[in-house]
Amino acid sequence: MTDTSQRIGQRLAARLVALDRPTKLGLMLGVDSLALAASMALAALVSGQTVAALALTVLAVSGGLAALAVARLYRSVTRYLVWRSLAFASAGLLLLTVGLGLSASRAGSLAPWSFALGFGAAAMTYLWLSRLCVRILLQQRSTPHAQPVAIYGAGEAGAQLARAMTSSREFRPICFFDEKSAFIHRSVAGLEVFPVSALQEQVARHRIGSIVIALPSSSPLRMRALTRKLVQAGVRVRWFRNLLDMHEQGEVRGTLSEIRLEHLLGRIPVAPDMRLFGQCVQGKNVLVTGAGGSIGAELCRQICALQPGRLDLIDHSEFALYTITAELRRRWPRVAVHAHLGSVCNAALLKRVIASAATNTIYHAAAYKHVPIVEANVVEGIRNNVLGSMAIAHAAHEGGVTTCVLVSSDKAVRPTNVMGASKRIAELVFQAAAAVPGTVTRFSMVRFGNVLGSSGSVVPLFQQQIARGGPLTITHPEIIRYFMLITEAAQLVVQAGAMARGGEVFVLDMGEPVRILDLARTMIGLSGLTERNGRNPDGDIEIEYIGLFPGEKLYEELLIGDGAEPSDHPAILRVREPALVGPELTRRIEQLLLACQSNDRRQIDVTLRALVPEFRTAPERPSRPVTTAVQREVSHAVNTVRA
Incomplete structure (x- = not known):
């Protein structure tokens, strides 16, 4: 024509x-x-x-x-x-x-x-x-103004997409790419199918700006590898899930590139074992601390879906507590949800809640977790993470709670920052509580990698930076992390309580760690954009390296020793690690709290290392004055430990 x-x-x-x-x-x-x-x-x-x-x-x-x-x-x-x-x-x-x-x-x-x-x-x-x-x-009415695109995947989903795109005002399909030899150089929905080896040639010949991946059943690992390959070819990558990505009249939606966290994970998500999942929750009275946070809120959702006898929530943020309480009551109106505003360091509050609710199970998710903020506020970080765990362990023991699970972090393994060290001390507190003679409470711990999509994690940060047009900030090009979905994290916590015998650490087999640089490039590609660098100066988003934060490591670990053994779930490992006996642990924590009261960072580091010998401190920083309120709380905590 x-x-x-x-x-x-x-x-x-x-x-x-x-x-x-x-x-x-x-x-x-x-x-x-x-x-x-x-x-x-x-x-x-x-x-x-x-x-x-x-x-x-x-x-x-x-x-x-x-x-x-x-x-x-x-x-x-x-x-x-x-x-x-x-x-x-x-x-x-x-x-x-x-x-x-x-x-x-x-x-x-x-x-x-x-x-x-x-x-x-x-x-x-x-x-x-x-x-x-x-x-x-x-x-023909909109063809000249539509974006020329190629479709990766000549199967049924790709054919449906191509037929819909012929009516689209935004997209004009040019050709298919596929790895299957049965499709190569054949016609699907009126478009020729090319091998992947011809990708660069066809992209240049037809000025293809985007490739839409139409492989809805592909694994997250394959999706991540494929996206990386296409991004390196210099094209925008979009993702077509199913016919829901089309308007009712058949036109393709412009937002084909919505990022799904499963694609960033790089592995198949771990499914829960339903035999374990409801043991400590169904029909039981459950308490969640830190219920307004990312992990705590998802824990509450998972728990409500299992129909507990009642659910008590504790959080020190009024807004976060209101938000999750309103959501739970709206979605599960038959579950008795009780919200309590306050700190986990408040022993009287914990005692009152556990006694009035006759609590059977506690999931302790309340903690300060952001490394740079805790590094700049070490006294508050130690008080909340250590004293909060001590208060929970004591209240669970005194209240006759059956199961108590601590939400810990991979940063507790050979920590290089105060946040990680404080979480390792929290683990020691729970280990010591499990060893108390005659206790009826099964204390256990769960160690997480990085949780995709949680507040303060790298994924929301990258999404915000992409929305602003960049740059994406990465501390180091070789930094790697283990990742898990927030649903996996909550399910791991719930199942750990069912498998606990007392004093163990549970970790999820999260496969291979992910390089943060690869994660950033994948997110740029899935956003339908390209990386701007020396090879592609006309790209959309630049990646900028800003240097490691104080106390940040290039890589994280999940285990301190080699004592991992299988649990009742094939993808969850059970670990028993070195612990301190009760009196010795109490004495060293008392020294730590006295050092916090003096706000002497050097002395704090020394006492932290006495509790966690593998702790390696960051370079020394100037001390920051401690507020009177914090001093009073630490003094009260020291007296409590002495008593």
Whole structure:
């Protein structure tokens, strides 16, 4: 098609689309009526009759319009018309042909069946050709302004996407790419399928700016590798999940590139063992501390879905506590949810809540977890993470709680920052509590890697930076981390309580760690953008290296020693690690709290190392004055430990 004819077709298509619905309907009825009458005249001519009888013509035209109406052709949008409707209309015309033949026989026509069959052939030919031509014409209206895209995956999802894109104002499909030899150089939905080796050539030849991945059943590991490969080819990458990515009338949504956390994970998410999942929750009275945080809130959702006897929430943030309480009461109105505003360091609050609720299970998720903030506020970080864990362990023991699980961190293993060291001390507190003679409480710990999508994690940060146009900030090009989904994290905590015998650490087998640089590039690609660098100066988003934060490590670990053993879940490991006996632990924590009271960072580091010998301090920083309120709380805590 020449440029001139294409422009004429686009103008005509635009005018047809702009017509109001009654005008379009009248136009279709008029054209169809003339075409059916013309089909009668042609049939009479072919069968040797000079002219069709007026009565038969009226029957053919009215019957034909009725057949098209019953097939809902006048209620369908022609450019999205499905072939099933045309087939139904053809069946109606076939019945009309039989009726016309019988009527012509009774009227004494010379060749009634030749006449009727001639009409049927002409009418059906008109029906199919007219709708097909109009559909092609209307689909030409936006082609020059649409983005040229390729589709990766020539299967059913890709074919559906290509057919929908032919009607899209935003996308113009050019070709397919696929790895399967059975598809190569064949035509799917009217587009040629090329091997992956031809990607660079076809992208340059057709100026393809985006590739839409139409592999809805592909694994997260394959998705991540494929996205990285396509991004390196210098094209934007979009993701097509299923037909929900299309409008009701068949047009493709512009937001095909929505990021799914499973694609960033790089492995298949670990499913819970339902035999373990409800043991400590179903019908039990459960307490969650830090219930307004990312992990705490997801824990509450998982718990409510298991129908506990009642659920108590503790958080020191009024807004966070209100938000999760309102959500839980809206989604699970039959679950008794009780919200308590306060700190886990408040022993009286914990005692009152546990006693009034007759708590069976505690999930202790309350903690300060952001490394740079805790590094700048070491006293507050130690007070909350260490004293909070001590208060929970003591309250659980005194209250006769059956199960108590601590949410810990991989930063507790050979820590290089105060946050990690404080979480390791919290683990020691729970280990010591598990060793108390005669305790009825099963104390255990769960160690996480980085949780995708949690507050303060790298994924929300990158999403915000991408939305601002960059740059994406990474502390070091070689930094790597273990990752897990927030649902996996909550499910691990719940299952750990069911598997606990007392004093163990549970860790999830999270596969291979992920390089943060690769994660950033994957997110840029899945956002439909390209990285701007020396090789691609016209890209969209730049990656900037800002240096490691104080106390940050290039890599994290999950185990201190080699004593991991299998648990009741095939993807969860059980570990028993070195612990301190009760009196010695109490004495050293008392020294730590006295050092906190003096706000001497050097002394704090010394006492931290006495508790956690593998702790390696960051470079020395100036001390920061301690507020009077914090001093009073630490003094009270020291007296409590002494008592």
